[in-house]
Amino acid sequence: MEKPEPKDLSYYYSRVTMNRQASKMKQFYQYFLIPGIGNLAGGLPNPGYFPYDTLEASTALPDRFKPTPNKPVDPPVSELGNCTLSDSPAVSRVLVPHDSAEPNLLRKIDLTTALQYGTAQGYPPLYSFIRSFVQTNLHPNVPYKGGPEVILTCGSTDGFAKTLECFSNIWDEERDWIREREGILCEEFAYMNAIQAARPRGLNVVPVAIDDEGMLASGKGGLEEVLASWDKSKGKRPHLMYTVTMGQNPTSGLLSVKRRKEIYSLCQKYDIIIVEDDPYWYLQYPSGNRLSMKARGKPVSENFPIDPAHNYNASSGGKSSGFDFLDSLVPSYLSMDVDGRVVRLDTFSKTVAPGCRLGWITAQPDVVERIQRITETSTQQPSGFVQSLIAELIMGPSKSGDPGKGGSKDGSGWKVDGWVRWLEGLRGNYERRMQLMSTILEDGKYLIQSSRRGSRLSASDEEEYEVLHKTQLYDFAYPMAGMFLWMRAHYETHPLYQDVEHQRLAQALWVFMTTKPYLVLLSPGSIFCPTPEIMAEKGWQYFRLCFAAVNDDVVEKYSKAIVKAFTDFWAIDDVKKIDDLLDDDEKVQARLANAAMQNQVSLNCHGAHEM
Template sequence: MGNLAGGLPHNTYFPYDTLEAMTALPERFKPTPNDPRDPPTDGLNKLSVSDKPSTNRILVPHDSTDKNTLRKIDITTALQYGTAQGYPALYTWLRQFTNEVYHPNIPYEGGAEIILDCGNTDGLSKVYEVFFNHWDRDRDWIREREGLLVEEFAYSPAVGGTAPRDVNIVPVAIDSEGMLAYGKGGLLEVMENWDFSKGKRPHLMYTVTMGQNPTSGLLSVARRKEIYKVCSEYDIIIVEDDPYWYLQFPSANALSMKFRGEPISQNSPPADYKYNDPAKGQKSSGFEFLDNLVPSYLSIDTDGRVIRLDTFSKTVAPGCRLGWITAQPAIIQKLFQVTESTTQQPSGFVQSLVAELLVGPHDESSGGKGGAKDGSGWRAAGWVRWLEGLRGNYERRMNTMATILEEGKFYVETADSNKRISLRKSKTGISSSSGSLSDISDSEDTFSLVTKTEMYTFLPPSAGMFLWLHVNIFSHPLSKTISPQRLVFALWVLLTQPPYLLLITPGSSFSPTPAIAEEKGYRYFRFCFAAIDEDKLAEKTKAFVAACRFFWGLRKRKDIDRILRDEEDEEVDGQGSTAFKAFLGGELGQEVAGREEEDMEFRMKMGHMC
């Protein structure tokens, strides 16, 4: 039949004859053990462990001979207009993988449906489009205003994405795991005591439950069940943003036990606990690595109220702009309608290359070449092995950073018998005398007093790519004469100056409301151990420790003034520089975006690098 109906360009006019790439094999990186109590020699004590360089060439042909449209991977189909569901070969593979391997215990009949998107930010935007009405404070009744439940510290673009609809942001208290179901500030208290003068009672929750950004918390199954119960009672849709699911670190509890003598959470099961256990009536994923991971909210979604966002951003590359949404079919149908009229399917270039890598050609005669050595795709086994290797290297990075910070968190002062204080630091804080207890002489003739001050506290990251550090600013000797906000700002500025040259994200960037930013957000820093080059990770972590030791040794107000000299030239309403206001967050920090160029550069330098 001759097609004179569709407005399609002819595939022979595409300027690409093939798409080719050299790619890794799944075994490139070595995993870390699921049970770290007795790791192998190279299991956790090296920053990165790789096998011999392993590469393979993949090829997307111009025309595949495969007649099955659900398997075909070629330029002719991938670069043509497609359906909003996603490229058929990749969509089909991901749908099966999601229901049978990632989430084999979804409780509702028929399992979940999926739709491909342009990454989790795009997916979340479409969820907002489906579930939020636009609200105008100059036109609409307050009772019609929508609300979004979020963690007390949250991924800022997810919060910012609600601004065009003027959604009411409703923070929920968190602990070391993540969101609280009960207790002060917990979900139940928020819902039971809802103030309708602020708008509708919220019916949508945004949450990052694995490697929570920024706190790195890992929500236990027990806590999930508590939260789900409240959500069922108040009809709350759970949007689970989960880019870090496979980055769960069994060694985090071991680190916590080593340095604190207690686990990160009392809900933490043994490191080798199996969640998908056939002996308990559950289906196994078929992979020990996945069975040992804390499962998604989907595993307890008896009501069909969970929308899960997955992405290739952390497993392949952020520039892919490729991910998928998993939910009950009725919700996916609504998202399909939004996708048809907005982005349509993701990039055909990206989908075909990822499909060739994972799925591969059906047989050698089809003309393509997949990501495995034999020319087939990685398939499920290869993909899971790749995730294991990624987890391994990120876990090693986490251990490196956390151990250095743990060993350097105390500022030590010593005094001799004449009461002369020795601050145990050089001019910059970087010296052979580190200020640890091991540096202090045992001679009673020399020292009679040792004072230890804990400069910061944190928990080893249970998952994800971040470490959330609390600055104990009230332990600083100048905290009674200088505001804590200004002191923390001075520390942050000091870190950016020689010899430290270190950039970390202020906690105010993750404060979903100005009130949280002003009350306590400024007291936190978020470190990312994922992006920095391996040979710089330990060096820059030690630089942070050295900067803190130098900073805690400052005893005069003029020392703080000197650090902030270049940052406080411009005052705003007599209340501090634009840079200082931006650091603290809140409305004023956002309003200064249009001011002088140097302040814009400063804000861009320290901004929401999430």
């Protein structure tokens, strides 16, 4: 059967995007191909004047870290990897030469090309690797004709900014009619940096209710309800959706194929473009469901069959990625994108390092072409330093006369196999930390208090016996993906719940945890609320815990500290202690603000973007 063409979505392009001309230079570039032509036309510096003669790196081999199984009942496939660098793990030497003799620009990796002006779609070798990986391995089942195109970005925040620029018009309350206001849907707890990119443009940020796996299609506050009951006096019905479907930030939700299908259908019905931001896609944890079953007798979501042989790609009758690991993962919205309405954001931030500032957009070719035009007059291209060093690491040098060296033992590059193996190792390490944190928190979520009571056992006999009170301190869903554990504190069981304003109580607990002996900093739920209403209604009840950034021993130590802090905080039954905590905190804040002022830069260094 002939695949359908992707839908023409150009009526959703912003006015600025409509105005962007395709580069008129293309016709001109053709002349560069005249054999032997002397090019005095370009405005380029001379590559002989770059101060870098080579770029090099010591890098990991792909099997540095131990994977966890794709099917949670199996043992890890390799015991080779270690968790820390202290064991002097095997390394490879990557080298990007100044000049490669390779004539094919899709295989030539050298500084003369990588550090020169390049193409907006990306450094040709890296672009071609990513394009092939995306089309063949990551999304082998995109249903529209010709499949998706890719363009490299300076990371997903850049990718999202460009997508917004492409698909949204600026609206201003004082100037424009409310009927012209455009909107963007998002999860009711969301990654706020994305929301902060949308809001200054005047976009109406419209939250959709979620459960433990992610956005709800139906039910109260779910997508259907939000769209069907849209009140036009608030502006246009949203035509954009921003969603993180795998290891959602902050909730760690992993959206099942079943739910995806329901949501995609609604997006078809209401003609919505889905912007799928998936930095954590390869961090999916089958053991989350298993641990939940074991501890609680139920899975995180009924939509994830416990059957460990469940294969999401195969179940949809599609092609295999070629790798068991990739086949085991919930696939992207792209896998069901018959219309071409999915714009997917990927990043190297979590697979290599955030400082790469490198990622890519996958979408139908027309959309990618528009984003290319935006790129030409903004970032132009990601840095050639990172593009060449990653290209050399993964692809390695071409065979003939290329003095480069890639990241494999033999210098040939990781290739797709190595890249997938690397991702499996990362998944393994993060999954084990998730298990560690979850287990400690599961064990500590009830406060068990006992009291001795006297009771009459019989008419003649009186005996003392023990009564156990079980108080739930907090709850969470086992993380099915990502880097976070999302915890709801059960303030309603706190002795002072009736006496202290609830948000104040929550604030006091958060401060309490930053004091000795607990000394642990969590992200308060309030900073993930896309609207003030959500913050007031329930945002204050939550904390986000990151198990990814610190080593296992630290995860263990502070997970225990959190349990201890909860236990001790629930022992506070004097309102004055709450007042004191918050008063003290004001002094602490003042002192820290002062220290901060004197050390502005260092303050800004702590992963400021990525809360």
